[in-house]
Amino acid sequence: MTTTATVTAAPVVGFDQVSKVYGSVRAVDGLTLALHPGETVALLGPNGAGKSTTLDLLLGLKHADSGTVRVFGTSPREAIVAGRVGAMLQSGGLMDEVTVAELVGLGCALHPKAYKVTDVLARAGISQIADRKVNKLSGGQAQRVRFALATAGDSDLIVLDEPTTGMDVSARQAFWATMREQADQGRTVLFATHYLEEADAIADRVLVLHRGRLLADGTAAEIKAKAGARRVAFDLEGQVDEATLRGLPFLTSISVSNSGPAEGSVHTVRLQSSDADATVHALYGLGLYPRNLEVAGLGLEQAFVAITAAEEAKQS
Numbered sequence: 001m002t003t004t005a006t007v008t009a010a011p012v013v014g015f016d017q018v019s020k021v022y023g024s025v026r027a028v029d030g031l032t033l034a035l036h037p038g039e040t041v042a043l044l045g046p047n048g049a050g051k052s053t054t055l056d057l058l059l060g061l062k063h064a065d066s067g068t069v070r071v072f073g074t075s076p077r078e079a080i081v082a083g084r085v086g087a088m089l090q091s092g093g094l095m096d097e098v099t100v101a102e103l104v105g106l107g108c109a110l111h112p113k114a115y116k117v118t119d120v121l122a123r124a125g126i127s128q129i130a131d132r133k134v135n136k137l138s139g140g141q142a143q144r145v146r147f148a149l150a151t152a153g154d155s156d157l158i159v160l161d162e163p164t165t166g167m168d169v170s171a172r173q174a175f176w177a178t179m180r181e182q183a184d185q186g187r188t189v190l191f192a193t194h195y196l197e198e199a200d201a202i203a204d205r206v207l208v209l210h211r212g213r214l215l216a217d218g219t220a221a222e223i224k225a226k227a228g229a230r231r232v233a234f235d236l237e238g239q240v241d242e243a244t245l246r247g248l249p250f251l252t253s254i255s256v257s258n259s260g261p262a263e264g265s266v267h268t269v270r271l272q273s274s275d276a277d278a279t280v281h282a283l284y285g286l287g288l289y290p291r292n293l294e295v296a297g298l299g300l301e302q303a304f305v306a307i308t309a310a311e312e313a314k315q316s
């Protein structure tokens with residue numbers, strides 16, 4: 001992978017024991033992490049986990065109560081003034097009474113390493129609405145304008161807070177194709193999302209935040225493995241005693257649905273187990289004959305739910 005980022009010893013982003021407190025809420029709690037050049041990193045976490053606060057700290061929009069935030073080895077403000085960071089935040093921030101072209105033109109004018117306005121509009125897929133007033137845009141179009149502002153110049157780090165919320169499927173695909181190009185040119189991309197399939201498909205690295213702390217940090221495959229559980233699915237013919245199935249060892253969840261042509265003829269069982277081999281062994285031990293048996297790892301979404309639920313259980 002080529003890199004346009006200046007090679008320095010400092011990471012692209014460095015958080016060292018960073019905390020941010022609102023009253024009694026520790027939105028970010030002793031967070032330490034480093035992002036490296038060329039990485040595409042997804043920031044995941046349930047509502048209120050501290051994702052937006054983390055991005056605001058990184059962009060210098062909020063200040064840490066303790067710890068240090070460095071961006072390219074400098075303060076966030078210095079990095080932004082130098083044009084090294086492009087950002088797309090969740091909502092607000094678009095001036096109403098200007099056209100799309102005027103607003104993007106302003107974004108370009110403010111960027112020390114700006115691209116041509118027409119190129120920025122084209123890349124974000126908004127050339128055709130360039131003359132439209134910003135307050136007349138649909139939600140998905142407004143997101144594209146925010147994306148255009150985040151890519152108005154040649155930044156080394158692009159920060160995106162829930163960038164595809166409100167975009168339709170094709171807009172979302174086009175958005176990620178553009179983002180991939182940015183990453184392939186060596187830029188570091190950090191995005192917060194609730195769409196776990198996007199994180200799975202796009203990110204080289206996934207950070208899971210929970211109550212302001214880093215709960216997991218690795219590739220999507222590592223996060224899935226960390227959840228430890230596997231999915232098992234099979235069909236059972238004839239009458240099924242659900243209570244017996246619920247007694248299988250190592251289950252973390254189970255659902256039984258009627259899937260045959262006649263009521264009660266075939267049941268499809270889907271379960272999660274922390275030891276799938278032992279669960280399946282016990283199933284045969286009950287004298288049952290599972291058909292169409294499938295054993296698979298967890299998807300990122302299921303792994304995320306399992307990891308955060310386990311942490312909730314530990315803390316309560």
Ligand SMILES: Nc1ncnc2c1ncn2[C@@H]1O[C@H](COP(=O)(O)OP(=O)(O)OP(=O)(O)O)[C@@H](O)[C@H]1O
Nearest residue numbers: 022025026027045046047048049050051052053054
């Ligand atoms: N300005 C504020 N004043 C008080 N509390 C705040 C403020 N901003 C955030 N919080 C609280 O800090 C915690 C973290 O919020 P944050 O918005 O960073 O989470 P998030 O992970 O981005 O959530 P979401 O997925 O819902 O966008 C939440 O409990 C939130 O209520």
